[in-house]
Amino acid sequence: MSTSNRPYHHGDLRAALLDAADALVEKGGDGAVSLREVARAAGVSATAAYRHFTDKEALLAALSARHFRDFGAALGAADTAGGMAGRGRAYVRFALARPGRFRLMFSGLRARSAAHPELREASCAAFEALRGAAGSEDAALRAWAFVHGLAHLLLDGALQGGDEEAVIARLVTEPPPARGGG
Amino acid sequence: MSTSNRPYHHGDLRAALLDAADALVEKGGDGAVSLREVARAAGVSATAAYRHFTDKEALLAALSARHFRDFGAALGAADTAGGMAGRGRAYVRFALARPGRFRLMFSGLRARSAAHPELREASCAAFEALRGAAGSEDAALRAWAFVHGLAHLLLDGALQGGDEEAVIARLVTEPPPARGGG
Numbered sequence: 001m002s003t004s005n006r007p008y009h010h011g012d013l014r015a016a017l018l019d020a021a022d023a024l025v026e027k028g029g030d031g032a033v034s035l036r037e038v039a040r041a042a043g044v045s046a047t048a049a050y051r052h053f054t055d056k057e058a059l060l061a062a063l064s065a066r067h068f069r070d071f072g073a074a075l076g077a078a079d080t081a082g083g084m085a086g087r088g089r090a091y092v093r094f095a096l097a098r099p100g101r102f103r104l105m106f107s108g109l110r111a112r113s114a115a116h117p118e119l120r121e122a123s124c125a126a127f128e129a130l131r132g133a134a135g136s137e138d139a140a141l142r143a144w145a146f147v148h149g150l151a152h153l154l155l156d157g158a159l160q161g162g163d164e165e166a167v168i169a170r171l172v173t174e175p176p177p178a179r180g181g182g
Numbered sequence: 183m184s185t186s187n188r189p190y191h192h193g194d195l196r197a198a199l200l201d202a203a204d205a206l207v208e209k210g211g212d213g214a215v216s217l218r219e220v221a222r223a224a225g226v227s228a229t230a231a232y233r234h235f236t237d238k239e240a241l242l243a244a245l246s247a248r249h250f251r252d253f254g255a256a257l258g259a260a261d262t263a264g265g266m267a268g269r270g271r272a273y274v275r276f277a278l279a280r281p282g283r284f285r286l287m288f289s290g291l292r293a294r295s296a297a298h299p300e301l302r303e304a305s306c307a308a309f310e311a312l313r314g315a316a317g318s319e320d321a322a323l324r325a326w327a328f329v330h331g332l333a334h335l336l337l338d339g340a341l342q343g344g345d346e347e348a349v350i351a352r353l354v355t356e357p358p359p360a361r362g363g364g
Contacts, residue, residue, distance in 0.1 A: 031213070110339025123340075141341070142353055146324060149331025157292025158305075159323070171324055 008044070014052045014062075016042045021063050026100035030060055030107065060104065061116035067105050068122035075129040087130055088147045088172040095151035096164060102151065147172065190226070196234045196244075198224045203245050208282035212242055212289065242286065243298035249287050250304035257311040269312055270329045270354040277333035278346060284333065329354065 008016060020041035024033045035056050039049035053059040071094055078090030095102040105123075113120040130147075131140040150171060153159050159167060190198060202223035206215045217238050221231035235241040253276055260272030277284040287305075295302040312329075313322040332353060335341050341349060 106334070106338045106340060108338070138353060142328060145331035145335055145353065146328040147331065148335055149327035149329065149333075151331075152288070152334055153327055153330055156288045156290070158288060171320060171327070 013042070013044065013048065017044075017049055017052055017059065018063050018066060021059055022101070025060075025063070025104050026098060029100060030104050033060065035059060057112065058116065060108075061112045061119045064105050064109070064112060065116070065119040065122040067101050068119065068126045071105070072122070072126035072129040075126060083174065084132060084143065085172055085174050087132055088143065089168050091130060091147040092151045092154065092168050092172065096154060099155050102155070195224070195226065195230065199226075199231055199234055199241065200245050200248060203241055204283070207242075207245070207286050208280060211282060212286050215242065217241060239294065240298065242290075243294045243301045246287050246291070246294060247298070247301040247304040249283050250301070250308045253287070254304070254308035254311040257308060265356065266314060266325065267354055267356050269314055270325065271350050273312060273329040274333045274336065274350050274354065278336060281337050284337070 017038055020038045021033055024038065024041065033056060035049050035053060036046045038059065039046045042049070053062065074090050074094050075087050078086040109119075109123065113123060127144070130144060150168070154164050154167065199220055202220045203215055206219065206223065215238060217231050217235060218228045220241065221228045224231070235244065256272050256276050257269050260268040291301075291305065295305060309326070312326060332350070336346055336349065
């Protein structure tokens with residue numbers, strides 16, 4: 001992060017503010033972010049930051065949207081290589097790589113998506129990439145819930161012992177044929 | 183919560199401190215808790231509170247242990263009625279009933295369990311109750327990850343539309359036969 005006072009081009013400053021917010025979120029969660037603090041970290045005035053984001057929520061929505069685009073790209077790339085299991089493993093690895101990023105993406109997703117179309121589109125696209133060719137809607141939702149839960153359990157250290165990568169490889173396998181109703 | 187200065191019996195004060203911490207966590211997350219604040223809410227001096235808990239972590243570990251005992255009881259009761267699907271639904275409902283409680287139970291679980299045997303025992307017992315007669319170790323872990331992820335997705339409002347209870351009933355069904363390796 002720059003603390004110099006060199007002028008930014010318009011798009012560059014937006015990106016620099018997102019970078020600064022990203023670093024603050026990873027360090028202390030979204031509670032650690034204020035637009036003023038982000039501006040300071042990017043080396044510009046709060047006024048300059050407000051030209052790009054009306055408030056903290058708008059900034060976090062834009063940052064989440066960026067993350068969801070990266071997430072979708074990671075899932076898409078994994079799909080080519082490994083099918084459903086490949087995407088599921090990529091999902092969990094994405095979460096473990098940067099826990100602060102993953103938590104930000106989902107906390108407050110409903111409210112932020114409702115207010116920010118950019119986030120709504122990016123998150124829907126990522127979920128479509130996760131779903132891939134998974135059969136029914138319910139099968140896709142079950143697969144999503146499974147990898148999401150595995151990510152959280154690993155992030156919180158709830159699973160006893162063993163190397164995370166080994167747990168992922170062992171548990172995230174190709175899905176079984178359609179599950180009978182209950 | 184009492185704000186009177188009537189004396190507590192020893193066990194009563196411990197329970198009252200846990201109740202006060204519980205209310206604070208549900209309102210503002212575990213970041214909102216301090217032993218001093220909890221003592222104030224229970225109407226006693228900080229010194230009196232320190233007689234029961236050496237620090238905030240000890241208090242949160244004891245509160246989490248209490249929650250895991252309730253969790254295990256809820257899962258056990260559901261088992262009698264509804265088998266694996268019944269336990270899974272009870273898991274998700276427990277999370278949705280009080281999000282702050284559920285988040286506390288899992289955030290920092292690894293570190294708190296390591297330091298507090300009471301929490302370790304209560305959480306292990308709850309996971310055993312969840313597992314029930316689920317076949318293999320891996321099948322049990324997959325079932326756990328699935329309901330844990332569904333709980334988080336519902337808590338964060340990530341699933342589009344529809345009544346939560348209907349989603350739970352539709353997705354949490356009896357597990358399929360053993361999943362082929364992949």
